[in-house]
Amino acid sequence: FTLASRPKGTPTEDNFELVTEELREPADGEFVVKNLYLSVDPYMRGRMNDARSYADPVNIGDVMVGGTVGRVVASRNPAYAEGDHVMGFFGWTEYVVTNGGGASMATKVDPNLAPISTTLGVLGMPGMTAYFGLLDVCDPKEGETVFVSGAAGAVGSCVGQIAKIRGCRVVGSAGSQTKVDYLVDELGFDAAFNYKEVDDYTGKLAELCPKRIDCYFDNVGGAMSDAVFMNLNFFSRVSICGQISMYNAERPEMGPRLVLGTLLVNQATARGFIVTNFLNKFPEGVRQLGQWVAEGKIKYRETIVDGFEKMPSAFLGLFKGENIGKQLVKVADE
Amino acid sequence: FTLASRPKGTPTEDNFELVTEELREPADGEFVVKNLYLSVDPYMRGRMNDARSYADPVNIGDVMVGGTVGRVVASRNPAYAEGDHVMGFFGWTEYVVTNGGGASMATKVDPNLAPISTTLGVLGMPGMTAYFGLLDVCDPKEGETVFVSGAAGAVGSCVGQIAKIRGCRVVGSAGSQTKVDYLVDELGFDAAFNYKEVDDYTGKLAELCPKRIDCYFDNVGGAMSDAVFMNLNFFSRVSICGQISMYNAERPEMGPRLVLGTLLVNQATARGFIVTNFLNKFPEGVRQLGQWVAEGKIKYRETIVDGFEKMPSAFLGLFKGENIGKQLVKVADE
Numbered sequence: 106f107t108l109a110s111r112p113k114g115t116p117t118e119d120n121f122e123l124v125t126e127e128l129r130e131p132a133d134g135e136f137v138v139k140n141l142y143l144s145v146d147p148y149m150r151g152r153m154n155d156a157r158s159y160a161d162p163v164n165i166g167d168v169m170v171g172g173t174v175g176r177v178v179a180s181r182n183p184a185y186a187e188g189d190h191v192m193g194f195f196g197w198t199e200y201v202v203t204n205g206g207g208a209s210m211a212t213k214v215d216p217n218l219a220p221i222s223t224t225l226g227v228l229g230m231p232g233m234t235a236y237f238g239l240l241d242v243c244d245p246k247e248g249e250t251v252f253v254s255g256a257a258g259a260v261g262s263c264v265g266q267i268a269k270i271r272g273c274r275v276v277g278s279a280g281s282q283t284k285v286d287y288l289v290d291e292l293g294f295d296a297a298f299n300y301k302e303v304d305d306y307t308g309k310l311a312e313l314c315p316k317r318i319d320c321y322f323d324n325v326g327g328a329m330s331d332a333v334f335m336n337l338n339f340f341s342r343v344s345i346c347g348q349i350s351m352y353n354a355e356r357p358e359m360g361p362r363l364v365l366g367t368l369l370v371n372q373a374t375a376r377g378f379i380v381t382n383f384l385n386k387f388p389e390g391v392r393q394l395g396q397w398v399a400e401g402k403i404k405y406r407e408t409i410v411d412g413f414e415k416m417p418s419a420f421l422g423l424f425k426g427e428n429i430g431k432q433l434v435k436v437a438d439e
Numbered sequence: 440f441t442l443a444s445r446p447k448g449t450p451t452e453d454n455f456e457l458v459t460e461e462l463r464e465p466a467d468g469e470f471v472v473k474n475l476y477l478s479v480d481p482y483m484r485g486r487m488n489d490a491r492s493y494a495d496p497v498n499i500g501d502v503m504v505g506g507t508v509g510r511v512v513a514s515r516n517p518a519y520a521e522g523d524h525v526m527g528f529f530g531w532t533e534y535v536v537t538n539g540g541g542a543s544m545a546t547k548v549d550p551n552l553a554p555i556s557t558t559l560g561v562l563g564m565p566g567m568t569a570y571f572g573l574l575d576v577c578d579p580k581e582g583e584t585v586f587v588s589g590a591a592g593a594v595g596s597c598v599g600q601i602a603k604i605r606g607c608r609v610v611g612s613a614g615s616q617t618k619v620d621y622l623v624d625e626l627g628f629d630a631a632f633n634y635k636e637v638d639d640y641t642g643k644l645a646e647l648c649p650k651r652i653d654c655y656f657d658n659v660g661g662a663m664s665d666a667v668f669m670n671l672n673f674f675s676r677v678s679i680c681g682q683i684s685m686y687n688a689e690r691p692e693m694g695p696r697l698v699l700g701t702l703l704v705n706q707a708t709a710r711g712f713i714v715t716n717f718l719n720k721f722p723e724g725v726r727q728l729g730q731w732v733a734e735g736k737i738k739y740r741e742t743i744v745d746g747f748e749k750m751p752s753a754f755l756g757l758f759k760g761e762n763i764g765k766q767l768v769k770v771a772d773e
Contacts, residue, residue, distance in 0.1 A: 151704075158704045159673065326699050339493065345703045351696065361691035364698040365660050369679045369711035370485075370492045377703035 106197035106416055108163045112153055115353040115424065120153065121169065121197075121417045128200050135204045136180035138191050138211075141439065142409075144172035144225040145419045145432040146259075147324075150352040159379050168196040172230055174214060174221045175201075176439070190214040192224040197416050199436055219395065226259050226431035227398060227405040228391055230380055234346060235263035235322075236390040237383040242344035242376050243320035247272035250314045252333055255324030256297060257284035259405075259431035260346060263394075264322045265294050266403045273320070276313045278306075278329060280426035287429060292404060306332030317341075325350045331360055334367040343368075343375035353424060406430030413437075440531035440750055442497045446487055449687040449758065454487065455503065455531075455751045462534050469538045470514035472525050472545075475773065476743075478506035478559040479753045479766040480593075481658075484686040493713050502530040506564055508548060508555045509535075510773070524548040526558040531750050533770055553729065560593050560765035561732060561739040562725055564714055568680060569597035569656075570724040571717040576678035576710050577654035581606035584648045586667055589658030591618035593739075593765035594680060596626055597728075598656045600737045603627050607654070610647045612640075612663060614760035621763060626738060640666030651675075659684045665694055668701040677702075677709035687758060740764030747771075 109122035131137055152163045152170050163170055173196070177189040182204065185191060193211035195201040205211030214224050226232065238260070245251050251268040255261045256277025265288065268275045277288050277297045288297040296313040303309045310318065310332055317338035323330055326348030337343075351358060368375060383390070397403040408428040410419045413436045423432060443456035465471055486497045486504050497504055507530070511523040516538065519525060527545035529535040539545030548558050560566065572594070579585050585602040589595045590611025599622065602609045611622050611631040622631040630647040637643045644652065644666055651672035657664055660682030671677075685692060702709060717724070731737040742762040744753045747770045757766060 159706060323699065327696060330699055331696075343699075345699050348700045348703060351700060357695035357697040357700070359693045360696040362661060362665075362685065362694040363691045365657065365664055365677075365679050365709065365711070366682045366685060366691070367711075368709055369682060372493060372711050372713055372716060374708060374710040375699065375702055376708040377699070377701075377706050379706055382706060 106169050107166055108153060108169055110165065111155060112353075114355050116150065116153060116421060118417045118421070123414065129202055131179060131181045131202050134182050135202055136182045136185040137178050138173075138175040138193070138195060138201050138203060139178045140173040140175035140195060140199055140201070140436045142174050142222050142225055143197060143413070143416055143434040143436060144230070145416070145423060145428075145434060146171065146231070147347055147349045147352065147423055149420060150349075150424075168198055170194060171196050172225050173198075173201075174224050175436075185211075185213070190216050190221050192221075192229065199413050219398065222407055222409075222431075222433055223398075223405070225433060226407060227263055227403065228395055231259035231431060232263055232394045233383065233387055233390045234380040235260045235267060236394055237380065237386065238344045238346050238378055239264045239267050239320070239322055241383065242378055243322065243342040245271050245273045245320045248274075249319035250274045250276065250316055250338070251320040251322065252310065252314060252318045252336075253277040253322045253324070254329045254333070255279070255347065255349060256288055256294065257429050258324060259428075261322070261324050262288070262292055262405065262430055263403065266292055266397075268320070269293050270397065270402055274314070274316075276310075278325070284426075284429055287406070300329060307335045310336045320344070322346060323348070327351055327358065328360065331363060334364055337367055337371045337373050339371050339373070341371055341373040343373065345375060345377040349424070407433055409433045409435050411435050440503050441500055442487060442503055444499065445489060446687075448689050450484065450487060450755060452751045452755070457748065463536055465513060465515045465536050468516050469536055470516045470519040471512050472507075472509040472527070472529060472535050472537065473512045474507040474509035474529060474533055474535070474770045476508050476556050476559055477531060477747070477750055477768040477770060478564070479750070479757060479762075479768060480505065480565070481681055481683045481686065481757055483754060484683075484758075502532055504528060505530050506559050507532075507535075508558050509770075519545075519547070524550050524555050526555075526563065533747050553732065556741055556743075556765075556767055557732075557739070559767060560741060561597055561737065562728055565593035565765060566597055566728045567717065567721055567724045568714040569594045569601060570728055571714065571720065572678045572680050572712055573598045573601050573654070573656055575717065576712055577656065577676040579605050579607045579654045582608075583653035584608045584610065584650055584672070585654040585656065586644065586648060586652045586670075587611045587656045587658070588660075588663045588667070589613070589681065589683060590622055590628065590631060591763050592658060593762075595656070595658050596622070596739065596764055597737065599628050600626055600731075602654070604731065604736055608648070608650075610644075612659070618760075618763055621740070634663060641669045644670045654678070656680060657682070661685055661692065662694065665697060668698055671701055671705045671707050673705050673707075675705055675707040677707065679709060679711040683758070741767055743767045743769050745769050
């Protein structure tokens, strides 16, 4: 799937084009990966815009970016044997010919350690985002209150559980009662609410966070963030991971100018981060999250759509909140 | 002057009451200060509201808070002799009977080191605010671009000069051509502009900060901050010191919701701070600023209004931008 056109507002399937090409032979040092799972992530929306950001936009006609995990089906690279499993940023494609370097950031995956799909989720980029975005940016202390917006997603669900391990009161917002039940009943959140059924976010947060909010892990932005800022505690820390509620806005929506003033009176800090900034610490994150998953302290869920051709609709589904946990597209069986 | 009533929106002189009382005799351990200068500061506006903040509001009928510097005219405290000069938070009053402790935070002042008025300005709270708010929160590096809003005030003018000492490109905004000339011609700012004569702040900042803004020291908030956020550089730091443009708003004004999104794509940090948080490092700040002032590397200006009864109007003048540098009220001659 290539980027056919830049969306105005909410993307549609027409923004993507399914292109079929003959696969070229791997050159010396290259190998061929057959993707088994494609990762579906909110950040991809940003790459569709021709705007200044931490990463260059995808050019029109180029393959859409994205993490994938697959199997080597041919190789002229001694480091990758046929049958090896490989995770990389190979994009929205069924097969790729690659040398594994550069932006593809290929790494071999041991399928005996954990299901290979977790390299795109709890043990991959979303897990690292949760781990470092919470621990390095917010550094929550025992007894503090942590609020996570978009709490039932791949990142948010992991953030909340890490905060519970840290001994915090953890509260989250999500977009359905099913998700709220999942957060509280399965993941051990202290409280959660369905933002689609609450009018007064500020009052709801005051009720669920009576000692105010010490750490805010923001996946969503918009009116939810406004309400959180009204409930921040002194010396609180805000980790800005995503702003999905605004990714499809053609211009910034209007809201009360309260962010800077509330940071001031609370002596609080807000920090935007990109997970690749913690790249040199990923081994620590993978090891720790892997251990917590093995011990049952971190649970994860995947929402898997079958069929490569479903990739655009699975991506569009993110903005409708169709996923619980990590959204994946399964391209092929092993 | 006591707080007579809480303002709705912009304060008026009616919010203050001039109360005359017989001065009581100092008890053992107390002394009497005759104030010579009263400090006039934007933060006082916050104390007039009955709102949650880092400091309790002034109660109706209580003396308005504020820093002052004066002379001991009677003493039953061995640490303070008649004739000593004393700086403290004695409030909007001509005389005070105090033991110097608690919230009054009295400290003796050596009038031979620098004019005593500087203990309320460049060598006092505003100077410390500039010093730690810039160096600890933003930590500007040589060659970076620093933008200061409210640049001609007591804090802003000091911030810009410290940033110049650090080797930065320094740009500021202020509310008159006279202030702009002062910043560029006297203080060595690389550029400045009169925000009252510019419509497109975002474009103006792009022109004056072609390498974007690495450090933003915010005294003002509102539309100016929106424009700065549109010009932030990657890994930039925002030090939130004041939001004077919004202190008189009865509810937050509306603006584009862009703060969190721009922090995210720039991997930037915004931090609100209160100067008293750096209290244990004040000696370092006073020593360094004192040295820079003595060397002529930091210049300062004072706008002095004569007469205790002018205190309310001098305070209201802050919101009209009447001051260049530190606004003071002179209560009495030595």
